[in-house]
Amino acid sequence: MFTNLIKASELNNIIPFENTVVLDCRFSLADSNWGRNEHKAGHIPKASYAHLDEDLSGEIIKGVTGRHPFPLIEDFAPKCGHWGIDANTQVVAYDQGHGGIAARLWFLLKWLGHEKVAVLDGGWQQWQKAGFPMTTAIHTPLKRTFIPYPNTSLLVGPELLEQNLEAATHLVVDARSAERYRGEHEPIDPIAGHIPNAISAPFLENMNDGTFLPKEALVKRFDNLLKDKMLDETIFYCGSGVTACHNLLALDYIGRKGAKLYPGSWSDWITDSNRPIAVTKLKS
Secondary structure (H helix, E strand, C coil): CCCCEECHHHHHHHCCCCCEEEEECCCECCECCHHHHHHHHCECCCEEECCCCCCCCCCCCCCCCCCCCCCCHHHHHHHHHHCCCCCCCEEEEECCCCCCCHHHHHHHHHHCCCCCEEEECCHHHHHHHCCCCCECCCCCCCCCCCCCCCCHHHECCHHHHHHHHHHCCCEEEECCCHHHHHCCCCCCCCCCCECCCCEECCHHHHEECCEECCHHHHHHHHHHHHCCCCHHHEEEECCCCCCHHHHHHHHHHCCCCCCEECCCHHHHHCCCCCCCCECCCCCC
């Protein structure tokens, strides 16, 4: 059973198994059709396509939600069944390489009680680099019944973060790039900055040469970031609740569970003008 990361060679070994489901999560914020087009041009055998906006997110309500709100369980569970997922299924998600989109699917399934889900380390790039087969054939999965068992303790809303501004009972961690965290550069959302008191932990720093850092390096990274804070008192966020899941995946990979996600993230936080924002200037 694979529950966090899986190597390309390991995935190649289990693809023939009936209970293996592969989901292609390639996506670009700059072009929402890019991933689907890439899937049509070539994908891992047996892979179905999972679109970030259409499949892994719910309805956007302008001024109320962030850019990628969580899907409703009553919508997402049947979709999982359509992809061929049930309690016995080993799910493997992949994207173009960094794992930031695939980690969203990984977390959604973990949130709904499905443990047998992993992200392909290095994604499509690593699969191609290894020379494993690809196909353009459209896969028709065997439909199954997916029964969700949501773990609401994994999620927090903005209310807790507002309370935390003064109480500081939780450590808040921003997974966006350091430039976006500091408020120097904001290419996506209308307001730059970060949630006050949050620390910066860019998700791409979990990677090296296209794959995840070794476990010992990730242990050192998160020890330095989180200090002695308990994981159940640690909250991760990003721009819209997608790439923050990458940090949670990295933690799971080194055996650390229980940290929480703010699904709405920065794009949700800034929907309320009464919520404070912070910017950080580089020291001269």
